[in-house]
Amino acid sequence: xxxxxxxxxxxxxxxxxxxxxxQSISSLGTGISQVAFPLLLFVLxxxxxxxxxxxxxxxxxxxxxxxxxxALVDRWDRKRVMIVCTAxxxxxxxxxxxxxxxxxxxxxQLTSLCVCSFLIGTFSVFYGLAExxxxxxxxxxSQLPQALAQNEVVFSMTSLAAPLGTLLLSxxxxxxxxxxxISYVVLLVSLFFIRTSFQEERGERKIHLFKDIHEGLLWVWxxxxxxxxxxxxxxxxxxxxxxxxxxxVIARNERIPLSFVGIILAAAGVGNLLGAACSPMFQRxxxxxxxxxxxLLLFVLxxPLYGVVRNPWVLGSVIASLALLDSxxxxxxxxxxxxxxxxxxxxxxxxxxxxxxLGSSTFGPVGVxxxxxxxxxxxxxxxxxxxxxxxxxLALFNxxxxxxxxxxx
Numbered sequence: 001x002x003x004x005x006x007x008x009x010x011x012x013x014x015x016x017x018x019x020x021x022x023q024s025i026s027s028l029g030t031g032i033s034q035v036a037f038p039l040l041l042f043v044l045x046x047x048x049x050x051x052x053x054x055x056x057x058x059x060x061x062x063x064x065x066x067x068x069x070x071a072l073v074d075r076w077d078r079k080r081v082m083i084v085c086t087a088x089x090x091x092x093x094x095x096x097x098x099x100x101x102x103x104x105x106x107x108x109q110l111t112s113l114c115v116c117s118f119l120i121g122t123f124s125v126f127y128g129l130a131e132x133x134x135x136x137x138x139x140x141x142s143q144l145p146q147a148l149a150q151n152e153v154v155f156s157m158t159s160l161a162a163p164l165g166t167l168l169l170s171x172x173x174x175x176x177x178x179x180x181x182i183s184y185v186v187l188l189v190s191l192f193f194i195r196t197s198f199q200e201e202r203g204e205r206k207i208h209l210f211k212d213i214h215e216g217l218l219w220v221w222x223x224x225x226x227x228x229x230x231x232x233x234x235x236x237x238x239x240x241x242x243x244x245x246x247x248x249v250i251a252r253n254e255r256i257p258l259s260f261v262g263i264i265l266a267a268a269g270v271g272n273l274l275g276a277a278c279s280p281m282f283q284r285x286x287x288x289x290x291x292x293x294x295x296l297l298l299f300v301l302x303x304p305l306y307g308v309v310r311n312p313w314v315l316g317s318v319i320a321s322l323a324l325l326d327s328x329x330x331x332x333x334x335x336x337x338x339x340x341x342x343x344x345x346x347x348x349x350x351x352x353x354x355x356x357x358l359g360s361s362t363f364g365p366v367g368v369x370x371x372x373x374x375x376x377x378x379x380x381x382x383x384x385x386x387x388x389x390x391x392x393x394l395a396l397f398n399x400x401x402x403x404x405x406x407x408x409x
Contacts, residue, residue, distance in 0.1 A: 010146055015196040016138050020147075022190030023131070024154045026086075029183025031158045033093060035165030036176035041113065043173075044106055054110060058117035061125050062358050069125050070351025071212035074344055078130040078198035079191065085127035086188045092120045093181035100173045128354070133346035134198035136338050141407065145283045145335040152276035152331060159269060200343040216348025219341075225404050226340065226349070229333035232391055234356040236326050238364035239384070243268060243319065245365055246306065246381070249372050250315065260312040264319060271320035275327025282328060288336050289395070289404035295329045296392035303388055307381030339406050 010016050041054045073081055099112045139147045168175035220226055244265060251261045282291055302325070305318045341349045371380040395401045
């Protein structure tokens with residue numbers, strides 16, 4: 001079927017609602033199982049190293065398959081990919097529950113859970129890339145920012161609710177994983193009822209994996225605005241992934257009670273939620289380029305407070321404000337990227353973007369940790385501040401970045 005051309009409101013777009021509601025429920029289930037899984041492994045092994053290893057196995061597919069998955073998703077039928085992956089995820093979570101029920105030796109249980117973790121990671125990589133491309137077809141281009149913002153709101157809310165996984169695990173080891181499996185069944189049903197095609201018409205083409213990956217990399221390299229956005233997203237992810245380290249060191253230095261540390265970190269979640277909620281309103285009034293510049297300038301103004309503020313309540317307010325700005329900036333870059341990338345390249349470009357974020361979240365905290373250990377909080381935040389200044393100046397004095405706007409329908 002053809003892509004919808006005019007929709008007065010996303011809330012009247014039945015196909016979008018089916019996708020959004022299905023994913024909202026599955027996101028909550030995923031958050032619950034992700035919290036419960038490492039705790040389950042620790043209970044089974046009583047060994048944090050073994051538990052951590054099993055969790056890390058689930059991250060390997062992102063490193064191994066992200067770029068190939070992007071190329072394959074661009075060739076395959078997106079809806080079929082999403083259905084197969086959703087069914088696979090439901091079966092994997094059910095398998096986790098069955099392994100927990102079994103009375104097999106601990107080593108066999110651990111090995112089985114590692115296999116499940118790897119498969120869950122693999123299915124998640126393919127599903128996530130297909131879903132981003134599908135979203136560009138289910139909603140009109142002009143409503144992409146609002147749809148992405150609503151997805152981000154759901155993500156923020158499920159992150160706050162995810163600790164329910166510990167409660168369910170305390171009641172029964174099966175509950176968190178059965179809950180997640182059921183949530184994927186709900187998503188699977190919703191996918192079957194969506195009528196809109198998840199991709200534009202394509203001719204038959206053979207898959208040349210390395211050639212296709214190179215084509216995606218080349219397209220990104222030839223798009224200066226998209227390239228800038230990807231690097232900026234990676235830098236912002238550095239702030240997100242290192243936030244706990246920075247707060248922990250500040251709390252230790254200033255003898256802030258552990259209870260306040262939790263409140264400070266929760267403030268970041270509140271900031272993300274508010275940023276996602278406000279972002280569509282900002283985008284309706286300000287072009288992407290100038291909105292991003294304004295966000296970066298506010299980062300430059302607020303970031304130094306991170307290094308000097310020591311009152312826990314004020315520090316929480318600063319972190320909430322920075323998280324709000326981070327959410328707004330991220331949604332601008334993703335909205336622009338999804339709107340300008342040709343449909344045939346959506347999977348490959350999204351895989352590059354996710355690989356940048358993964359690299360930043362994996363290696364960034366190590367660098368920040370080394371800086372904190374050697375130089376302290378003030379110099380570390382000053383080094384990071386220089387990065388924000390450079391990004392703001394590049395955006396401010398580059399005409400292409402200043403004039404960037406979402407394309408019209």
